[in-house]
Amino acid sequence: MEFSRFETAAYDGETVGDVAYRRIRSDIVNGRLPPVEKLKLDTLKTTYNVSVTTLREILNRLAVEELVTAEGQRGFRVAPISAAELQELADLRVLLECHALEKSIRHGDLDWEADVVSAHYKLSVIEAALLEGQPSAVERWVRHDWGFHHAMISACNTRAMMRTHSSIFDRYMRYHMLVLDFRGRPVADDHQRLRDLVLARDVDGAVALLTRHVQSGVDYILGTGRIPRTEAGALKPPASPARPVA
Known part of the structure; x- marks a missing residue:
């Protein structure tokens, strides 16, 4: 079935996990989940309305795509930027x-x-x-x-x-x-x-x-000066005054 990679509504035959995967992925790509943020399963469970087991499957899938990093027993983080x-x-x-x-x-x-x-x-x-x-x-x-x-x-x-x-x-x-x-x-x-x-x-x-x-x-x-040079970096705060978009 063809669907938009940015769509978050459910389609016929899809599971709750399919929709949650697209929502989390979209939130990472769009910056709502910022770089290196700890992905706490209890919080995500409530936000995306899926089980911890399903969340682990989703986050492992996103780790393969390099949008998430797995930290062994310490869990997951949003992938860093550099x-x-x-x-x-x-x-x-x-x-x-x-x-x-x-x-x-x-x-x-x-x-x-x-x-x-x-x-x-x-x-x-x-x-x-x-x-x-x-x-x-x-x-x-x-x-x-x-x-x-x-x-x-x-x-x-x-x-x-x-x-x-x-x-x-x-x-x-x-x-x-x-x-x-x-x-x-x-x-x-x-x-x-x-x-x-x-x-x-x-x-x-x-x-x-x-x-x-x-x-x-x-x-x-x-x-913009907001991207760190090192792989472990997070997004830097914007300069003041803000750079205009033109």
């Missing part, structure tokens, strides 16, 4: 996404083009709302940003690569959500140009822009 990991994730994302994008541009059909246009339209509406100062649209932006990037590479016909890219994308996106939410006009302009280059079947242009697009996100995030 500048080095962010750059690693960006490099992996570029490697996977650019390869998948090239394959999709070469092999995608008319339905694929329509999916790209549709995904970009949805994303552009949310970006316009954010640029007009509607912060409540941030989580919708995360969903539709993923939707657009996924649509662009969906014709690569390599399921294993798509699964790996999905995991890397979420871990990379967590840094955005932790420090700035939405990067403003430059990222919206990049998305529009990417759409146009993809529809023009310009492989070299699209790959070059995508590479710059991902790295500019890294540079902006690190420019």
Whole structure:
């Protein structure tokens, strides 16, 4: 069954554990559960309405995805963040996404083009709302940003690569959500140009822009000064006055 990776409602045939897994995962990616926070089973049991046994299964699953760290008998924590990991994730994302994008541009059909246009339209509406100062649209932006990037590479016909890219994308996106939410006009302009280059079947242009697009996100995030250099670090408090998003 297909469903949104960001959806938290139950679908027919799903268990309470399935829904709790998506809720906890979403809360980590969106920064509601911050880096290195202790994941206390008694608290989580109440918050997500699942048993301790189910929680252990969920947290072990998230540990495999490297969104949670297991500490043996001491339990679990939300995975730490660091500048080095962010750059690693960006490099992996570029490697996977650019390869998948090239394959999709070469092999995608008319339905694929329509999916790209549709995904970009949805994303552009949310970006316009954010640029007009509607912060409540941030989580919708995360969903539709993923939707657009996924649509662009969906014709690569390599399921294993798509699964790996999905995991890397979420871990990379967590840094955005932790420090700035939405990067403003430059990222919206990049998305529009990417759409146009993809529809023009310009492989070299699209790959070059995508590479710059991902790295500019890294540079902006690190420019906030909130990401620690060490792997054991937690998010640093924001500088005062706050850096404007534009």
